[in-house]
Amino acid sequence: MDALLSTLRDNDLIVAFALVGAVVAVSVVISKVLTRGKFQASAIAIIIGLVLAYFGGVATGGEDGLADLTLFSGVGLMGGGMLVNLAIVATGFGASFDEMKKSGLGGIIALVLGVVLSFVIGAVIAWFFGYRDPVELTTIGAGTATYIVGPVTGAALGAGSGVIALSVGAGLVKSVLTMVVTPFIAKSIGLNNPRSAIVFGGLLGTTSGVTAGLAATDKRLVPYGAMTSTFYTGLGLLMAPSVLYFAVRALVG
Amino acid sequence: MVILGVALLSGSLLIGTFIGNLLGDVLGVDANVGGVGIAMILLILSTNMLARHGRLKPETSSGISFWSAMYIPIVVAMAATQNVVGAVTAGPVALVAGLVAVIISFALVPVLARVKTPGVDEPVAVFAEEN
Secondary structure, eight states: OHHHHHHHHHTHHHHHHHHHHHHHHHHHHIIIIISTTSSOHHHHHHHHHHHHHHHHHHHHOOSSGGGGSGGGHHHHHHTSHHHHHHHHHHHTTTOOHHHHHHTHHHHHHHHHHHHHHHHHHHHHHHHHTTOOOHHHHHHHHHHHHOTTHHHHHHHHHTOOHHHHHHHHHHHHHHHHHHHHHHHHHTGGGTOOSHHHHHHHHHHHOOHHHHHHHHHHHOGGGHHHHHHHHHHHHHHHHHHIIIIIHHHHHHHHO | OHHHHHHHHHHHHHHHHHHHHHHHHHHTOSSOOSHHHHHHHHHHHHHHHHHHTTOOOHHHHHHHHHHHHTHHHHHHHHHHTSOHHHHHTSOHHHHHHHHHHHHHHHHHHHHHTTOOOTTOOSOOOOOOOOO
């Protein structure tokens, strides 16, 4: 038993490859048998991944889902920023530069509107829940943009840790929902071409949510959504603690 | 050779990330601004250029396609390392804010997808149903 555990621990990345392969295999069966191919296997695999992350989080109380269990630490390496970015860039191989140029203006509008819109929605909802302090409203609004913008903005403005945690929560909800919901409603919002994928990436902005949601919908859309969403967090970090904070203070303070 | 494709991909990512970090510094934000997007443009341009000169060998391409094909499994691993407990237990404000932001953003996709870049009239390609 000890020998088995140490084998698994010493080969954590390999364990991750095998585990994810098993998850995908199960998803293919579920997709074919239970949904008769109606739901894509990749969408099911991503949902199983999120469920595993939930159990990992409950079991350890950590923040990295399954990767907090020592045995599955390799999943953290496989799904960590370095390999994720390498694979996203690789999906750009074969993508059309012309399509990206054609959708440039819509993408830029979507990007700016996406940041402002999520921020305003987060701040307005925080207002309805009784928050009145401009710093707190700004932090929750920023977190609704992405879970990175929230805490950075909160720290810059000196928000309390409770509000910062809330802003991370809002961003996580957005990211997880985007992963789960996108494949199911892609058709009804016309998400089947490069232009709508570019707009989608700019509006939603959560890179993990956008790229996973698009991967579950149609992998060929990933590079287009990634193209805009990769600028979203930077733009959010630029606007939230400055222009958007001043706007909130002018309105509320 | 396969490694040449992988190296081209890695080089694109390194340069893109570096430029993204520089851009973040210039703008005064502690983040990578568009690094992945810039890397993707570099990869698309460099592979197109190699293909035009007939220098993009199938083995070189396969070094890139492998990582492209690994994208979904890597995303599954990424999903498995999300702080899902944090999302589920974040409290009503976070849940409602995230939910409403997603609904309204989704609703705006078809509206903004109609915006065309001036001077370009051709329709965008629509992907056929994939089985």
